[in-house]
Amino acid sequence: MSTETETGTETRTGSRTRTGAGTGDDLRTPPPRSATDPRPDPILALLARVTPFLLWQSARRKRREPRPVDRSLRLVVTEVRQEAEDVVSLRFTAADGSPLPGWHPGSHLDLDLPSGRRRQYSLCGDPADRTTYRIAVRRLAHGDGGSREIHETLTPGTELRAHGPRNAFAYAPGGACLFIAGGIGITPILPMVRAAAAAGADWRLVYTGRSRATLPFLDEIDAIGAMAGASGRVTVRTDDTDGIPTPEQLLSGAGRGTSVYFCGPPPLITAVRDAFPTTGAGGLHFERFAAAPVVDGTPFELQLGPDGPVLPVPADRSALSVLAEQRPETGYSCRQGFCGTCRLPVLAGEVAHAGSPTARRTDTNMLICVSRAASEGGRITLDV
Amino acid sequence: MTATEPDNLVLTPRDVQWDWTGLPMHYIDGDPFTTHFANVLNILLPEGEDWFITVFQQAVPMIKDDRLREDVIGFIGQEATHSASHQTVLTHFRKVGFDTSPYTDQLRWFFSKMLGDRELTGKKAQGWIIDRIAIIAAIEHVTAYLGDWILNAEAIDRTDHNPEILDLYRWHGAEEVEHRAVAYDLFTHLDGRYRNRVRAHVVAFPVLVYWWVRGLRYLMAADPERIAGRDKPRFRDWFRASRKGVLPSPKSLVRLYFGYLRPGYHPSQYGSTTQAVAYLAASPAARAAHR
Ligand code: FES
Ligand SMILES: [Fe+2]
Numbered sequence: 001m002s003t004e005t006e007t008g009t010e011t012r013t014g015s016r017t018r019t020g021a022g023t024g025d026d027l028r029t030p031p032p033r034s035a036t037d038p039r040p041d042p043i044l045a046l047l048a049r050v051t052p053f054l055l056w057q058s059a060r061r062k063r064r065e066p067r068p069v070d071r072s073l074r075l076v077v078t079e080v081r082q083e084a085e086d087v088v089s090l091r092f093t094a095a096d097g098s099p100l101p102g103w104h105p106g107s108h109l110d111l112d113l114p115s116g117r118r119r120q121y122s123l124c125g126d127p128a129d130r131t132t133y134r135i136a137v138r139r140l141a142h143g144d145g146g147s148r149e150i151h152e153t154l155t156p157g158t159e160l161r162a163h164g165p166r167n168a169f170a171y172a173p174g175g176a177c178l179f180i181a182g183g184i185g186i187t188p189i190l191p192m193v194r195a196a197a198a199a200g201a202d203w204r205l206v207y208t209g210r211s212r213a214t215l216p217f218l219d220e221i222d223a224i225g226a227m228a229g230a231s232g233r234v235t236v237r238t239d240d241t242d243g244i245p246t247p248e249q250l251l252s253g254a255g256r257g258t259s260v261y262f263c264g265p266p267p268l269i270t271a272v273r274d275a276f277p278t279t280g281a282g283g284l285h286f287e288r289f290a291a292a293p294v295v296d297g298t299p300f301e302l303q304l305g306p307d308g309p310v311l312p313v314p315a316d317r318s319a320l321s322v323l324a325e326q327r328p329e330t331g332y333s334c335r336q337g338f339c340g341t342c343r344l345p346v347l348a349g350e351v352a353h354a355g356s357p358t359a360r361r362t363d364t365n366m367l368i369c370v371s372r373a374a375s376e377g378g379r380i381t382l383d384v
Numbered sequence: 385m386t387a388t389e390p391d392n393l394v395l396t397p398r399d400v401q402w403d404w405t406g407l408p409m410h411y412i413d414g415d416p417f418t419t420h421f422a423n424v425l426n427i428l429l430p431e432g433e434d435w436f437i438t439v440f441q442q443a444v445p446m447i448k449d450d451r452l453r454e455d456v457i458g459f460i461g462q463e464a465t466h467s468a469s470h471q472t473v474l475t476h477f478r479k480v481g482f483d484t485s486p487y488t489d490q491l492r493w494f495f496s497k498m499l500g501d502r503e504l505t506g507k508k509a510q511g512w513i514i515d516r517i518a519i520i521a522a523i524e525h526v527t528a529y530l531g532d533w534i535l536n537a538e539a540i541d542r543t544d545h546n547p548e549i550l551d552l553y554r555w556h557g558a559e560e561v562e563h564r565a566v567a568y569d570l571f572t573h574l575d576g577r578y579r580n581r582v583r584a585h586v587v588a589f590p591v592l593v594y595w596w597v598r599g600l601r602y603l604m605a606a607d608p609e610r611i612a613g614r615d616k617p618r619f620r621d622w623f624r625a626s627r628k629g630v631l632p633s634p635k636s637l638v639r640l641y642f643g644y645l646r647p648g649y650h651p652s653q654y655g656s657t658t659q660a661v662a663y664l665a666a667s668p669a670a671r672a673a674h675r
């Protein structure tokens with residue numbers, strides 16, 4: 001607490017969760033007028049006099065409980081279709097037949113699978129069709145089981161709960177576009193291509209994958225490519241005949257100012273991002289990685305205050321997820337160690353710091369989303 | 385255009401990095417007034433946005449709408465990276481002998497003491513959180529306006545300017561446009577009464593203007609490279625800069641003030657998500673951010 005009031009903005013060391021429990025005393029003594037005039041600042045002193053009135057008003061105001069909002073959707077599978085080797089598409093309608101929420105290209109749906117897993121899939125149907133959602137899923141033999149569950153258990157008539165649609169890969173129409181899709185990465189791109197073609201925009205699509213047999217929606221893409229004015233806009237290149245594409249090849253259609261939309265396997269996205277600045281293209285749109293699950297973690301303990309309860313943190317969970325379960329007011333946002341909003345002061349215990357040092361401000365704080373105890377079974381006492 | 389404007393955006397912070405070595409003192413148009421008008425953002429926002437975060441974090445458990453909660457959590461991260469990014473400019477200023485701490489100390493006192501948590505508990509604490517969310521919603525009306533303004537301020541591109549700091553302002557502006565409805569929607573969820581919304585705005589706006597003017601005067605006087613005769617803000621400098629298109633005009637701020645009073649107001653009616661999304665794809669800092 002006291003560190004928060006130290007002068008000099010670079011020395012900000014406090015954790016946000018504990019700031020600002022101003023006492024009457026602090027209020028009566030505003031900071032000095034200026035560096036050379038130590039008298040309390042008159043305007044701030046005046047404002048300090050108004051505050052009790054604001055608080056008094058605030059306490060008198062009538063409050064109401066927020067109305068709970070349930071935005072989840074009940075969907076039913078209407079069709080499962082083989083689109084390519086290991087790829088099926090699924091169509092859903094609302095279980096009660098009502099119109100579905102609208103969406104824009106790039107949006108995804110969060111599906112609650114019967115096993116309890118929640119997975120995100122891009123919508124690859126027609127945004128104008130308010131009765132049907134379509135997704136496509138590639139079966140990943142070595143994935144975490146979500147795609148296998150969909151392939152093996154979802155059949156027409158299956159009911160599911162879903163959330164969304166939400167958009168983490170928005171399409172911003174205007175100007176020339178180069179769409180690059182790697183394999184199943186075609187799903188968010190397909191509605192964008194359709195929108196661009198319908199708007200008569202200047203667009204190109206590069207669609208790449210192992211072989212033609214593994215690429216879904218080639219027929220639909222051919223149909224778009226065969227539309228008036230679309231000839232030569234689509235390039236399908238497969239590793240078996242054209243070799244593994246270099247990022248330069250993928251980006252070769254990007255002229256000055258072109259907007260590039262990329263969706264594909266993570267190694268390819270890194271390569272495309274690295275090569276992008278040399279193209280002179282206008283912008284690069286891609287979906288950012290979400291927080292990765294904890295791997296190679298070791299279990300440790302979290303104590304909430306010197307005399308507080310001790311919570312075990314298992315190897316596969318973060319301190320943040322354990323603490324937030326116990327204390328819903330725990331702050332966080334990025335869960336990747338750079339935003340600093342989960343920063344908490346440490347009272348005791350040795351921390352293996354991870355994440356950005358600037359975000360944690362000092363080594364007496366800890367970014368609980370990514371940092372763990374230095375040793376297996378160690379205990380960290382947080383000032384919460 | 386509205387038909388194709390993307391919505392329901394997932395809000396996430398971006399891990400941007402900045403390096404200010406070689407930043408000229410008067411980095412827009414070589415003009416102290418214009419530059420310090422913009423610099424107020426750098427001294428005002430680290431404290432102000434930290435305060436947003438403190439308040440919003442406490443509101444999270446009160447939210448009974450999953451989507452809004454996700455939005456608020458994304459908003460918190462974005463504001464945190466804004467605050468930290470503007471802070472890097474202050475760190476640079478300090479290195480080159482430009483001390484801003486007298487102002488930021490005052491400001492910190494204002495946010496953390498006057499507008500802090502005040503040792504309230506229970507219903508009173510919750511009410512005070514909601515009142516402060518109303519203030520934040522009113523301020524976000526201004527930041528969204530400024531964000532939209534800077535994204536469209538092509539006149540700046542034609543002046544002699546530092547492109548990296550312009551990217552800082554435009555990246556921030558684009559995220560302000562991107563999340564412009566979150567504070568308003570949160571206020572609507574928790575309270576939503578017109579009277580409470582407008583009351584907060586009517587008070588917050590002039591106080592914000594006051595802190596702006598105060599910051600501008602401070603910066604112009606403390607500027608280590610100040611030019612004699614041009615070390616005080618003057619109205620005519622503002623008129624000149626806004627005519628040139630390198631600052632928003634006084635008139636547009638008056639319009640902004642009254643715009644929030646409209647009963648049918650919603651932040652989505654102002655600014656363009658499409659433009660913000662396009663800028664975030666083009667921004668060198670946002671593009672370089674791997675997360
Ligand atoms: S949540 Fe962003 S640093 Fe931990
Ligand atoms: Fe911001």
Ligand SMILES: [Fe+2]
Nearest residue numbers: 463524527560
């Ligand atoms: Fe904001």
